[in-house]
Amino acid sequence: MFKKVLFFIAWVGIFVLSVTGIIFSVRPLDQRLLLSFKPDQLQHPIYVVFLGISVVYFVLSLIKFFSLFNRTNGYLINGSNGEVLVSTESIKSIIKESLENDTEVKNLKILCGKSGKKYKVTLFIDLHTTRSIAEKSAEIQQLIKDELFKRLELEISVVEIKISKVSTKAD
Known part of the structure; x- marks a missing residue:
């Protein structure tokens, strides 16, 4: 959860910096707070480069913000009668059930979700x-x-397995 909050703050910072960069690039130094624009200012290459980078970061931050609202948690199955959304918790319970009778595996913790277009499981x-x-x-x-x-x-x-402790079992 801490990582998500940290990345959210980072994306907000990128958004604010990109807006500030756009304002800095298109407004003259003496009139930053006014709504004036000097077209000859964009003839300097440094302003054009700075404006381009700011616009790219602005678009990326908007895409990131809008993608947060349409993310599905789980796995979507398309069937002939419609769609079924299987939650991440259901997938975790299937994994727990399949490893429940294995006496060699202890302290199971599961992370799973989409990584790009592929599904990834970490144990x-x-x-x-x-x-x-x-x-x-x-x-x-x-x-x-x-x-x-x-x-x-x-x-x-x-399926990534991270083993935190290994011990040999006595027969």
Whole structure:
């Protein structure tokens, strides 16, 4: 949550700086607060470059602000009878159910969502196993991909596993 607030503040800052840059570029120094404009000011290359960069950042910040209002949280399934939105929490519960009986995986935490056009799942786990970590990780990744495809027809591009603690299990 802190990261989201921090990025929001950063985007607001970019927006304010871009508006300030546009005003600085098109208004003369002695009349910044008045509504006058000198066309000969834009003949200086530094003003044109500064205005161009400011306009680009202004457009990017507007696109970012408007994209915040149409973001879907979850996975959208298009069927013959309409659309079904599966929440992120539902996807997390399917992953928890599939790993619930695995005694080698402890302290499961899940992050999932879209990364561009692809869906990504990140698992934070403690691993208690005598087998190879690479072998067990590959098994978990394939299990998650298969389970989500079987239940939701959701193709996962990346299943990232971050192991915080590893211990060998006594037989």
